[in-house]
Amino acid sequence: MCGIVGIVSEDINIVPLLVRSLKRLEYRGYDSAGFAFVIEGKIVVLKDRGYIDHVVKEYNILSLYSNIGIAHTRWATHGQPSKANAHPHTDCGGLVAVVHNGIISNYVELKQYLEEKGHIFRSETDTEVIAHLLEEYIVNEKLTPLQALHRLVKTLKGTYAIALLYAKTPNRIYFAKNVSPLILAVSPTYGLLASDIPSLIEYSRKVVVVEDGEYGFVEPGNIVLYRDGKVVNWRPRIHVVGWSVTDIEKAGYPHFMLKEIMEQPRALYDTYSGALADENIVKAAKLIIESNKIFITGAGTSYHAGLTATYYFARIANQLPYTFISSEADLYADLASEETVLIAISQSGETIDTLKAVRLFKERGAKIIAISNVIGSAIPREADVTVYTRAGPEIGVAATKTYLTQILILQYIAISTGLLKGLYTENDAKEYIKLLGQAPKAVEQSLQRASPHINRLAMRLHREEHMYILGRLLGAFLALEAALKIKEVSYIHAEAYPAGESKHGPIALVQKGFPTIFIGTPPVQIVEKIASNIEEMMSRGAFTILIGLNCYEDVKADFRLLLGPCNEYLAPYYIMPPLQLLAYRLAVLRGYDPDKPRNLAKTVTVE
Structure with a gap:
């Protein structure tokens, strides 16, 4: 829910870049915003309740010069929206600045431990324990920043994407990740990280998705990634994003929502064209006919797409899936087995309730079919088969074009399932598929x-x-x-x-x-x-x-x-x-x- 961005360069002023990149995460929603920079060897934190523009104006941030910075937009989870609770958070000595997305579930006991050690807290947030833990490890226990990160990953419980600055290494942004999304971008000029692709696309279309339990740092022109103290080769994991900066701009429309409503014919055309050549649709259909139970799950609009799919599976494939809201997965997972298929729908591929549902079903041996709009995101990485919609970036909070592209993919899978079950001939299936090809024109008309x-x-x-x-x-x-x-x-x-x-x-x-x-x-x-x-x-x-x-x-x-x-x-x-x-x-x-x-x-x- 929160937005994280970090940019570091050798000698380029990244302040205007960081502001622009954080604003590209405004669509995620937030109630406060903040920035941290290293300036003349000291960490400078500027934050407040309210919109990014307010914070930038209040502190005249664009007048600053720094080669390194992290920034954050916050939705309140622990502690009310306030300047004190806004990120970044720092340690007692001001050597560390931390931004965080997620929930630290053991923060109460960690805070008590740190207070007993003499640390003084200035906010109500769970995030602040991270800054003080790092201070304890680096300053008092004399660990290096990487050793401290390794220890931190072993200590924290819950979900987190963390980016942090350490005043004594002003050319590195450190990070760690568990469940909450974190993206690195490959650039010859910058070190780049963020919670979502739109904030980085201006600088690079090559991205690496950080996996759970990984940590490391970015520096100008380089990424260093670790797991359990060992270096990870991230290069085989590079994804090339298929869209550009112009795709995440309003292009003359007053709002992204209107732009994305009007983009639906193109989104459906691209999704349909991609589906025609996507072998994973047939693979998904095979998993379905080999199962004895089919579940569909999603949250919000994706759940509604799943309900619509229930209708089409019944009509086209003579099969009635159980469709449930992802946050209610505990009840349905108990019905899963090795002969179960779960179709998990998520625009972002990161929706926490849907990801948890996927993991609950996997624990019971179920096969997972993912439908997502974001290549390399968490839910597709957990799935046995993934079919991607090709809606392009959706910036508006209210889903529009991704909803219809999800329905189209689900209809296509239902057609393939019916064909494999022998419910109709190949020519009949081709007629159904040809009919789906009329979807873009239907929207336009x-x-x-x-x-x-x-x-x-x-x-x-x-x-x-x-x-x-x-x-x-x-x-x-x-x-x-x-x-x-x-x-x-x-x-x-x-x-x-x-x-x-x-x-x-x-x-x-x-x-x-x-x-x-x-x-x-x-x-x-x-x-x-x-x-x-x-x-x-x-x-x-x-x-x-x-x-x-x-x-x-x-x-x-x-x-x-x-x-x-x-x-x-x-x-x-x-x-x-x-x-x-x-x-x-x-x-x-x-x-x-x-x-x-x-x-x-x-x-x-x-x-």
């Missing part, structure tokens, strides 16, 4: 048709504080994602239900003008049922909205938007982009920044 109508609808709804979003079968799953988008960015309390459930409680809240959105999806057998549900809501005064496909042309509602042919395989691509656009328009009309929803982080790396 839908957005073109919907945009003016969505603008008008948003004007009608933006002062509302509550709404329902209802659907049946596939539509119920799409409704969940639509409600999440609206809640995330506009802060309107949107609740999704299967439409048939409305009479079992939710309808009690409906009164004159209450907005109720109905998702109109195939199969045609449910059209009359949705029509009946709409009439039921209208009779109680609800403002009814129908967003669906052309098979609903005879269904009445106060506001109707029909978006394309009645095809269940293309339904998400016609229906979801306008709903994403509605969430975006509502946020803007209500005066909120859809790229920075309050209290939310793009990548959740703490439990």
Whole structure:
């Protein structure tokens, strides 16, 4: 959840680079920010509650000169948002400055031990124990920084990505990692590390993912990596990132969320094209047909993609997976065995709850299929088979293009599974796959048709504080994602239900003008049922909205938007982009920044 960046050079002033790089992690969400530099042999720490721009202006940071620095954006987990609790943290003597992402689970006992040794703490955070431990090891026990790091890795329990400065080595940034993500970049000029790729892409497209239990340092033009006191050869692990700085900029759009909604045709085209040649889709299908239980897991939007996949596996592959939210994995893992497959969905590949679910299932012998947008991330490294979406970088906190690319990959795996099970011929499978190739055009046409109508609808709804979003079968799953988008960015309390459930409680809240959105999806057998549900809501005064496909042309509602042919395989691509656009328009009309929803982080790396 927090953002970490470190840059070191021989003699180049890295201060403006560090500020720019940290700002590229703003999408992860934060409540405070800070910087540490070595200047004239001393560590200088500048931090405060609030946005990066505030901290930079408050301390006139861009007027400084330093060849080395670390920076951090913090979401509060231990200790409230405050200047004292913001990172970096230092030791008593000011020789060490530390930034950290994660949770140190044994920090209470470590803090007590250090206080007994005479260390004085100035914050409420778990991170500060790291700085004092290093001081204890280096100053009092006379260990070298690398020896101290080795000892630190053995001592700390929990999750962490750590970057630190030591005043006496002003050309090295030290690091250590367990569970929380940490990336190194290969550069002839700089030493570079960060918690995510966007902050480093300006300087290098070659990255190395640090693995659990590893530690070391970066220096100008060099990386030194250790595990258990032994040097690790990192060069075979270099990944070349397939996108550039322009991909992580707004490119003239007012917000990343709008840019990424509009990028969906391209993201789907790239994902579809990649899937056509991806042998891992067939490998994933083989694992599925060799299993006796299939589970799908994810968090947030990825969970909703998994629910949608449940529908398609049932329809295409005659198989009904168990789909669960990753944070509830403890219950489901007890049902796993060597004949189980878990499909783990994570945009970042680092979502902590999904990673924990993967590890719980692996402990019981389950096979893992990962679906991720980030090559080399943690969950793919744990998986037996990985299929990557090719959505490109997604900066907006509210997932848009990665959601639809996840659905496309899951549909493709379902088709391959059905083919391997002999449910249809190879020609039939080719027709299904050819149909998926229409997804980019479906999104493009839908957005073109919907945009003016969505603008008008948003004007009608933006002062509302509550709404329902209802659907049946596939539509119920799409409704969940639509409600999440609206809640995330506009802060309107949107609740999704299967439409048939409305009479079992939710309808009690409906009164004159209450907005109720109905998702109109195939199969045609449910059209009359949705029509009946709409009439039921209208009779109680609800403002009814129908967003669906052309098979609903005879269904009445106060506001109707029909978006394309009645095809269940293309339904998400016609229906979801306008709903994403509605969430975006509502946020803007209500005066909120859809790229920075309050209290939310793009990548959740703490439990």
